[in-house]
Amino acid sequence: MKTRATLLAATLCAGAMLAPDSGAHAQQDLEARIAAARSRLAAIEQRAARVDDVDQIENLQRSYGYYVDKMLWEDVLDLFTDDATMEIGLSGVYVGKDSIRKYLYSLSGGREGPLEGVLFNHMQLQPVVTVADDGASAKGRWRALILTGTYGEGSGGNWGEGPYENEYVKEDGVWKISKLHWYATYFVPYEGGWLHSSTEAVRAYSEGHGVTPDRPPSEDYAPYPAAFVPPFHYPNPVTGR
Amino acid sequence: MVSKRRFAIAGIAITLTAAGALVAKTRAQGNSDPLVKISALESKLASLEHEIELLEDNKAVRRLQRAYGYYADKKLSGEIRELFAENATAEIGGLGVFVGRQRIGQLYDFLLGGKLENGQLFNHMILQGVVHVAPDGNTAEGRWRALIQIGQADESATWMEGPYENEYVKEDGVWKISKLHWYQTLAAPYDPGWAYAQIPMDGPSEALPPDRPPTEVYRSYPGAYLPAYHYDNPVSGRKSGGGP
Numbered sequence: 496m497k498t499r500a501t502l503l504a505a506t507l508c509a510g511a512m513l514a515p516d517s518g519a520h521a522q523q524d525l526e527a528r529i530a531a532a533r534s535r536l537a538a539i540e541q542r543a544a545r546v547d548d549v550d551q552i553e554n555l556q557r558s559y560g561y562y563v564d565k566m567l568w569e570d571v572l573d574l575f576t577d578d579a580t581m582e583i584g585l586s587g588v589y590v591g592k593d594s595i596r597k598y599l600y601s602l603s604g605g606r607e608g609p610l611e612g613v614l615f616n617h618m619q620l621q622p623v624v625t626v627a628d629d630g631a632s633a634k635g636r637w638r639a640l641i642l643t644g645t646y647g648e649g650s651g652g653n654w655g656e657g658p659y660e661n662e663y664v665k666e667d668g669v670w671k672i673s674k675l676h677w678y679a680t681y682f683v684p685y686e687g688g689w690l691h692s693s694t695e696a697v698r699a700y701s702e703g704h705g706v707t708p709d710r711p712p713s714e715d716y717a718p719y720p721a722a723f724v725p726p727f728h729y730p731n732p733v734t735g736r
Numbered sequence: 737m738v739s740k741r742r743f744a745i746a747g748i749a750i751t752l753t754a755a756g757a758l759v760a761k762t763r764a765q766g767n768s769d770p771l772v773k774i775s776a777l778e779s780k781l782a783s784l785e786h787e788i789e790l791l792e793d794n795k796a797v798r799r800l801q802r803a804y805g806y807y808a809d810k811k812l813s814g815e816i817r818e819l820f821a822e823n824a825t826a827e828i829g830g831l832g833v834f835v836g837r838q839r840i841g842q843l844y845d846f847l848l849g850g851k852l853e854n855g856q857l858f859n860h861m862i863l864q865g866v867v868h869v870a871p872d873g874n875t876a877e878g879r880w881r882a883l884i885q886i887g888q889a890d891e892s893a894t895w896m897e898g899p900y901e902n903e904y905v906k907e908d909g910v911w912k913i914s915k916l917h918w919y920q921t922l923a924a925p926y927d928p929g930w931a932y933a934q935i936p937m938d939g940p941s942e943a944l945p946p947d948r949p950p951t952e953v954y955r956s957y958p959g960a961y962l963p964a965y966h967y968d969n970p971v972s973g974r975k976s977g978g979g980p
Contacts, residue, residue: 521771525770525771525774528774528778529774532774532777532778532781535785536781538785539781539784539785539788542788542792543788543791546788546791546792546795549795620861620863621802621805621806621861621862621863622802623799623802623803636806638861640861640883656859656885658806658809680809680857680859681857686927687893687926687927688885688887688926688927689857689885689887689893689926690887690889690890690891690892690893690926690927691889691890692857692887692889719857719887719889720854720855720856720857720889720890721854722810722851722852722853722854722855722856724810724812724852727806729803731803731815731818732796732799732800732803732819732910732911733800733818733819733910733911733912734818
């Protein structure tokens with residue numbers, strides 16, 4: 496009996512001695528799983544942030560269009576970084592908010608806000624937004640479909656169309672436009688539409704009145720009927736080329 | 737002595753059993769055992785990973801279809817061809833069905849006719865995406881519309897419009913078009929516009945016969961035709977276009 500009791504005690508002791516060892520393994524295994532979970536969580540957070548960034552940039556650019564519609568220049572200016580550049584059609588490049596402000600007000604006779612009898616619709620469509628891996632900057636291709644007109648002036652209005660290649664930066668967690676560049680495909684009178692298109696009409700629409708751009712147009716091109724392919728900021732989404 | 741020892745051993749055994757039961761109970765409740773907690777977290781992570789992937793997929797499909805439009809604008813048929821899966825199909829208006837990337841390449845060469853030349857306008861605005869990615873994240877469907885402005889300077893200006901019902905497939909992590917079907921709602925000269933004139937839809941071309949006849953035969957505007965929706969009414973869940 497004594498022997499059996501001793502054996503049992505020895506077994507229990509051995510069990511007690513083994514326990515800390517297997518516990519250490521379990522602890523190690525647990526910590527590895529926690530570390531793996533942490534890194535998966537960080538990856539998810541980053542991917543969610545990129546998805547959110549794209550949504551915010553799309554809202555930013557669409558807001559731009561709704562403000563331009565109504566010539567709310569101060570709201571438009573709020574969307575830009577201090578050192579942003581803006582280039583519309585053949586306007587040349589305006590550098591910095593002060594310059595952009597002068598340009599925008601020159602388009603509306605120095606006034607801000609919608610004007611009786613004036614249509615200035617700028618639809619912002621078809622975004623292809625690419626956020627940089629670090630989430631600090633982004634680029635976007637968009638297109639504007641434009642309807643402008645002055646009521647009762649004998650013209651039925653105008654159509655305009657063309658793509659943007661824009662750039663954005665995130666400052667203190669807020670996305671802003673750092674570069675806005677609209678390429679005019681055409682700007683034509685409502686009568687006849689894009690049957691006849693001229694560079695002069697694009698100039699009349701896009702050039703500032705009584706203001707001088709800081710730099711000449713960044714690219715030498717003519718709108719329709721000339722054929723021009725504004726460069727794409729992104730590679731082919733399937734081939735990556 | 738013997739009895740005492742026996743009682744003592746029995747006592748230890750009972751204590752161990754009780755402790756084991758307690759541990760099992762606690763594990764089942766999952767409120768203090770770290771192993772249970774980490775397992776629950778891992779399964780939540782897996783579901784979040786799947787969820788974020790579906791959001792990324794939806795964005796990738798939209799990007800793909802919009803990129804298609806920007807290439808069409810500039811008649812870049814070589815770039816468009818690459819957006820299709822190897823065994824994809826494409827059907828545009830009444831031209832019939834083209835099967836496989838090579839035939840689809842021929843279709844776009846035929847429709848776009850080489851690179852954009854001076855005097856040509858070929859705007860394809862790709863708008864209003866309703867995109868559904870399958871729960872497994874491998875396929876997707878999308879309804880879109882194209883607003884099209886075609887021009888030959890000083891000769892013609894034309895409107896066209898109509899919806900797509902397209903399908904997409906993810907191959908090696910890259911989304912491709914597996915089925916493109918554009919329904920022509922309308923083609924009309926800019927002047928005098930769609931209230932006064934319309935351009936009838938072409939059937940299959942003798943110059944480029946399709947691999948299969950059109951899947952649906954219909955008349956574009958002023959004909960009335962309802963291209964089927966790939967999705968149910970998002971609020972009621974009823975079949976779209978199912979009537980009263």
